[in-house]
Amino acid sequence: MTTNSEKEDLQRxxxxxxxxxxxxxxxxxxxxxxxxxxxxxxxxxxxxKHMIGVELGYFGPTFGRRVPDLPAWLRSEELNVDMWARADESSADIVETYRRTWAFADATIEQHDLDAPGFVKHWPEDRRDVTLHRILVHVVTEIHRHAGHADIVRELIDGAAGMKAGDNNLAPGDEAWWAEYNDRLETAAREAHHA
Structure with a gap:
C-alpha cells in the first residue's frame, strides 16, 4: 500500500x-x-461542537496553521464549553462551522505527507512530537468514538439507529423481532446474575 492510499483511507x-x-x-x-x-x-x-474544537486544534496549531475565525467559545475558559450549545447558539451555525472545519482540516491533510512533523503542546512531553499519520489516527479514533456515542444517544431519543442513511448496519429484524431479541437478552442477563 502506498502512502497516498494510506492517507486516502484515513481521510475516508x-x-x-x-x-x-x-x-x-x-x-x-x-x-x-x-x-x-x-x-x-x-x-x-x-x-x-466538540469535534469542531478537536479538528481545528489537531489540524491547525499542531501543524503551525492559524485557525481563521476561531469560534469565541473555543477561547473561553469555561469548563466543557465545547460539549453543549447555549440556547442562543444556532444549531445550523454549529453544523456549518463544522463543515468549514472539515475544509480547514482537509487542507492540512492535503498539504502534508503522513510523516510531516507536528507538535501537540497539551500532550505529555514524551508524546508531543507527532506526525500527520499519528494525528489522523488519533482524530479518526476520537470521532468514531463520538459517533458511537451519538448512535446510542439518538436511539435513546427516538429509537433511530444505524450507521448512515440507507445503511443502518443492523440485523434485519422488524419491531417484533427486536422486542423478542431484547427479551432474550434480559432473560440471559437475569439468569447470569442469579447463577
Missing part, C-alpha cells in the same frame, strides 16, 4: 464518521439535539 474513515455524526441530528427538534441524555450531559449537538 474520517469523513464517514463526520457524516455519521452530523446525520444523527437529522429530523430532531432543537430540544432533542441539545438535551443531556447521560449523567455527564452527553448530547448530540455538543458532540458536533
Amino acid at each position: 474513515y474520517l469523513q464517514a464518521a463526520r457524516d455519521a455524526l452530523v446525520w444523527k441530528l437529522d429530523g430532531l427538534s432543537e430540544y432533542d439535539i441539545r438535551r443531556p441524555m447521560t449523567r455527564t450531559g452527553t448530547n448530540l449537538l455538543g458532540l458536533v
Whole structure:
C-alpha cells in the first residue's frame, strides 16, 4: 500500500464518521439535539461542537496553521464549553462551522505527507512530537468514538439507529423481532446474575 492510499483511507474513515455524526441530528427538534441524555450531559449537538474544537486544534496549531475565525467559545475558559450549545447558539451555525472545519482540516491533510512533523503542546512531553499519520489516527479514533456515542444517544431519543442513511448496519429484524431479541437478552442477563 502506498502512502497516498494510506492517507486516502484515513481521510475516508474520517469523513464517514463526520457524516455519521452530523446525520444523527437529522429530523430532531432543537430540544432533542441539545438535551443531556447521560449523567455527564452527553448530547448530540455538543458532540458536533466538540469535534469542531478537536479538528481545528489537531489540524491547525499542531501543524503551525492559524485557525481563521476561531469560534469565541473555543477561547473561553469555561469548563466543557465545547460539549453543549447555549440556547442562543444556532444549531445550523454549529453544523456549518463544522463543515468549514472539515475544509480547514482537509487542507492540512492535503498539504502534508503522513510523516510531516507536528507538535501537540497539551500532550505529555514524551508524546508531543507527532506526525500527520499519528494525528489522523488519533482524530479518526476520537470521532468514531463520538459517533458511537451519538448512535446510542439518538436511539435513546427516538429509537433511530444505524450507521448512515440507507445503511443502518443492523440485523434485519422488524419491531417484533427486536422486542423478542431484547427479551432474550434480559432473560440471559437475569439468569447470569442469579447463577
